[in-house]
Amino acid sequence: MTGTTQRTTQDWQAADSAHFLHPFTDFQGLARKGARIITEADNIYLRDSDGHRILDAMSGLWCVNVGYGQRALVDAAATQMQQLPFYNAFFQTATPPAIALAEKLAEVTPPQFQHVFFSGSGSEGNDTVVRMVRRYWDVLGQPARQVIISRHNAYHGSTMAGASLGGMSGMHAQGGLPIPNITHIDQPYWVEHKLPGETMDAFGIRAAGWLEAKILAIGADKVAAFIGEPVQGAGGVIIPPATYWPEIQRICDRHGILLVSDEVICGFGRTGHWFGCETMGFRPDLMTFAKGVTSGYIPLGGVMVGDRVAKVLIEQGGEFEHGYTYSGHPVACAVALANIKIIQDQNLVGHVHDDVGPYLAEAFALLGEHPLVGAAETCGLMGALLLVQDKATLKPFDAAVGIGMVCRGHCFANGLIMRAVGNRMIIAPPLVITRAQIDEMAALIRRCLDLTLADVRRHGWL
Numbered sequence: 001m002t003g004t005t006q007r008t009t010q011d012w013q014a015a016d017s018a019h020f021l022h023p024f025t026d027f028q029g030l031a032r033k034g035a036r037i038i039t040e041a042d043n044i045y046l047r048d049s050d051g052h053r054i055l056d057a058m059s060g061l062w063c064v065n066v067g068y069g070q071r072a073l074v075d076a077a078a079t080q081m082q083q084l085p086f087y088n089a090f091f092q093t094a095t096p097p098a099i100a101l102a103e104k105l106a107e108v109t110p111p112q113f114q115h116v117f118f119s120g121s122g123s124e125g126n127d128t129v130v131r132m133v134r135r136y137w138d139v140l141g142q143p144a145r146q147v148i149i150s151r152h153n154a155y156h157g158s159t160m161a162g163a164s165l166g167g168m169s170g171m172h173a174q175g176g177l178p179i180p181n182i183t184h185i186d187q188p189y190w191v192e193h194k195l196p197g198e199t200m201d202a203f204g205i206r207a208a209g210w211l212e213a214k215i216l217a218i219g220a221d222k223v224a225a226f227i228g229e230p231v232q233g234a235g236g237v238i239i240p241p242a243t244y245w246p247e248i249q250r251i252c253d254r255h256g257i258l259l260v261s262d263e264v265i266c267g268f269g270r271t272g273h274w275f276g277c278e279t280m281g282f283r284p285d286l287m288t289f290a291k292g293v294t295s296g297y298i299p300l301g302g303v304m305v306g307d308r309v310a311k312v313l314i315e316q317g318g319e320f321e322h323g324y325t326y327s328g329h330p331v332a333c334a335v336a337l338a339n340i341k342i343i344q345d346q347n348l349v350g351h352v353h354d355d356v357g358p359y360l361a362e363a364f365a366l367l368g369e370h371p372l373v374g375a376a377e378t379c380g381l382m383g384a385l386l387l388v389q390d391k392a393t394l395k396p397f398d399a400a401v402g403i404g405m406v407c408r409g410h411c412f413a414n415g416l417i418m419r420a421v422g423n424r425m426i427i428a429p430p431l432v433i434t435r436a437q438i439d440e441m442a443a444l445i446r447r448c449l450d451l452t453l454a455d456v457r458r459h460g461w462l
Contacts, residue, residue: 009049012037023158036412041068044430044437046417056417057427057441062233062265063296066342067432073297076338080331089118089328098328101336105289105304108274108340113287113304115314118328122264122290123157125301126227129286130161130182131322133225133258136309139317145224145257146181149214153187155234156227156262156288165227167235183218185210187232188240191375191386191394204241212251225258225286230276233265233428236421237384239377245280258285258309264301268292269343269431271380272353279379285309293336300332348431352380359435363442370449372403372456381433385425385445387452389462396423401461403452410448418445 007015013034021027022035037049044067046054059065066073080097087095102116117132119125130148137145150156152167163171164178167187172178186193188207190200198206215223226248232238252259261284266276270292273279277287285308290301305313313320326332343349361378367385368376374388387403389395397403404420411418411425419426429441456462 009037010034012049043067043069044433052415054415054417055437055441055444057429058417058419059428059430060296061291062270062428063291063294065268065270065292065431066295066339066346066348067430070295070297070339070342072338072342073295073335076334077298077331080334084330087330088325090323095328095330095333097330097333097337101328101333104337104340105302108344109287109304110275110278110283112283112285112306112308114307115305115310116302117305118300118302118333119290119324120299120326120329120332121157121301122262122288123159123162123301124324125264125288125290125303126156126165126262127159127161128303128322129225129227129260129288130165132286132303132305132309132313132320133260135317135320135322136258136312137224139312142221144222147218147223148182149211149218149223149226150182150184151187151228151232152184153189153235153238154184154227154229154232154262156229157264183214185214187235187238188244189236189238190241200241201243204243205247207240208244208247208251211248212255215251215255215257220255220257223255223257225260226252227260227262229262229264230266230280230282231271231379231382233382233426234421236424237377237379237382237426237428239379239382239384240280242281245277245282249282260284260286260288262288264288264290265292265382265428268340269349269352269380270382270428272349272357273380274349293339294332295339297339298332298335299326300329300336343431346432352431356431356433356435356438357381359438363438367442367445367449370446370453372449372453381429381431383427385449387423387425397456397461403456403461406455407448407452410451411444414444414448414451416441416444416448418448 016035017031038046039049040047044056046056105116106114117128150165154167156162156165164182167184194203261277263275267289271279277284285306287304294300357380364376364378364383372387373385374391374394375386377384389397404423407425408420
C-alpha cells in the first residue's frame with residue numbers, strides 16, 4: 001500500500017471516492033462531499049485526519065463498549081495470531097479459544113443458555129435464527145411453523161434474512177423484501193401510538209397485544225417465533241414501557257412460540273445488566289449477539305441457544321446443515337475473552353447500572369428542558385432526545401426540514417458523534433465513560449441544540 005502517513009485528507013477522500021462503496025450511503029452524494037477520515041482513537045475519543053478531537057457518543061456503531069485503546073485486546077489478538085491465526089469449526093474440529101469463549105458465554109448469559117452457535121456478525125446471527133427456529137419445528141414434526149414475527153422500524157441486520165426480519169421500509173423497498181414467511185407488527189413507540197389519557201403501563205399491555213392479534217390471524221400452528229430488540233437501537237432508541245416485554249413473554253408462552261431477543265446492541269452491559277432481556281424482564285429461547293462481545297475490535301457474532309431448543313437439536317435433530325467459514329474464529333474468540341475479562345474486572349455492568357446510567361438519565365432530564373426537546377429518554381447508556389416543533393403538543397417538524405440531520409451536522413462540526421434517526425437524536429457512549437465525560441458530552445449536545453434552534457428561528461421553521 002502507498003505510504004499512508006504522507007497522504008493528506010484530500011488524498012484519502014479522493015481514493016475513498018474512487019474505490020470504497022460505503023454501507024447505507026448515497027455514493028454520489030458522499031463523493032461530492034468527501035468522507036470524514038478517522039485516523040486514531042483512545043478511550044471515548046476519536047481523531048480525524050485534520051487533527052480534530054471528537055467525542056464518540058455512539059461507541060463506533062454501538063459496539064466499542066470498553067473504549068478505544070485497550071491494550072489487552074490488542075495483545076490477545078497478536079498472541080493468538082502467532083499461535084493459531086485460523087482454523088475452522090467444520091470437520092468435527094474445534095479450537096481452544098472457541099471452546100473457552102463458549103464456556104464463558106454460558107457463564108455470563110441467563111441460566112437457560114448453555115450452548116452457542118458462532119457467526120461473524122449480528123446479521124449472520126439473525127440468519128442463523130431463521131434457519132434454527134425452522135429446523136427446530138421441523139424436527140418436532142411441525143414443519144408448517146414457518147412464520148417469524150418482528151416489528152416495524154426494528155433493525156436485525158442487512159443480509160437478506162436479517163433485513164427481512166427488520167422492519168425498515170427503506171430496506172424492504174430495495175430487493176423485494178421481506179422474504180416469505182416473515183411479517184411485522186407495530187413497534188411499542190408511545191409517541192406514535194399512545195391514546196389520550198392512556199397510562200404507559202396500559203399502553204405497554206396494548207402494544208404487546210398486537211403480537212397476539214397477529215398470531216391469531218396467522219394461526220399459532222404456523223408461527224415459529226417472535227424476535228425483538230429489548231430496546232430498539234437503530235430505530236431511534238425506542239424504549240418500551242415496563243409492562244411490554246413481560247406481556248410479550250406471556251403471549252409467546254400461551255401460544256408455544258419461540259421468543260428471540262436480539263441483543264446485538266443491548267448485550268454486554270449496555271442497559272445496565274449483562275443483557276437487555278434481564279433489564280426488561282423476559283426469558284428468551286434464543287439470543288443473538290455481536291458488537292459488544294469484542295467491543296468491535298474484531299468481527300464476531302453468534303446465537304445463544306436456550307435449553308428448550310438445544311435439547312431438540314442435539315438429541316433429535318441430526319445434522320444441522322448451516323454454518324460459516326469464520327464460525328468460532330480463534331482470533332475473534334481470543335479477543336472476546338479478553339474483552340469480557342475487562343467488563344468483569346472493571347465491573348462495567350455495575351458501573352452502568354449504579355453510576356453512569358443514572359447520571360446520564362439526570363443529564364438527559366436537564367437536556368429535556370431545551371425548547372426543541374419534546375422528550376428525553378434513557379436506558380442504561382442509551383439515550384434519545386425527541387426534537388419537536390412544539391413541546392406542549394409534541395408537534396413534529398415538517399419532514400422536509402430534516403431537523404435531525406440539521407442537528408447532526410452541528411454535532412459533527414462541534415466535535416461530537418451523535419446519530420439522527422428521523423427527529424430523534426440518539427447516543428450510546430462507551431461503557432467506560434465517566435461522570436465528567438457525561439458532563440462534557442451533555443455540554444456539547446446543548447451547544448448543538450442551541451445552534452439547531454438558531455437555524456429553526458432563522459429559517460422560520462417554528
